Amino acid sequence: MNNLSDRVMNMINHQIFLELNASHIYTALYSFVSNDKQSYTGFAKFFKKSAKEEMEHAYKFIDYLNSRGGDVIINNLQRPQFTLLNDGTSTLFQMINFVLNLENQVFESLKNIKDNCNDSALETFLDPFLEEQVEAQFELAKLLRRIERVGNDGTGLNMLDNEMNNKY
Numbered sequence: 001m002n003n004l005s006d007r008v009m010n011m012i013n014h015q016i017f018l019e020l021n022a023s024h025i026y027t028a029l030y031s032f033v034s035n036d037k038q039s040y041t042g043f044a045k046f047f048k049k050s051a052k053e054e055m056e057h058a059y060k061f062i063d064y065l066n067s068r069g070g071d072v073i074i075n076n077l078q079r080p081q082f083t084l085l086n087d088g089t090s091t092l093f094q095m096i097n098f099v100l101n102l103e104n105q106v107f108e109s110l111k112n113i114k115d116n117c118n119d120s121a122l123e124t125f126l127d128p129f130l131e132e133q134v135e136a137q138f139e140l141a142k143l144l145r146r147i148e149r150v151g152n153d154g155t156g157l158n159m160l161d162n163e164m165n166n167k168y
């Protein structure tokens, strides 16, 4: 049984790739902030949790595509592209800015599927993902502003890290 067009199947497979790729990136950021040069324990916890959540999203799309009789394709992942810039902003600012852009790409992709799939069952399936995405991006955007506000003040950055440690 396959009740999906090839075009819609490709869109879902692309979404599976984006979710796995996001998990991959969060794992890289987790390992980066966990070392003794960065040592941001709270942000490490946040990235680890996010990596798991993205993996879960990927599995939900895999299960959904299979349930509609489609063929899942698991593609190669890219090496995470995050590089620290010497531009005066903190490591935390650059990382959260990076993941906010990443989440925005995921949001655009989800929206693109919903707008172009012409498949009401799939549209209903996508709604909770879109809602969660909006919420997550709002939280990240607010966090980014707070990080921006403390600049390179070590005490401020440590306070934010402690806050993340308690939250996640």
Ligand SMILES: [Fe+2]
Residues within 6 Å of the ligand: 019, 022, 053, 054, 057, 106
């Ligand atoms: Fe996701």
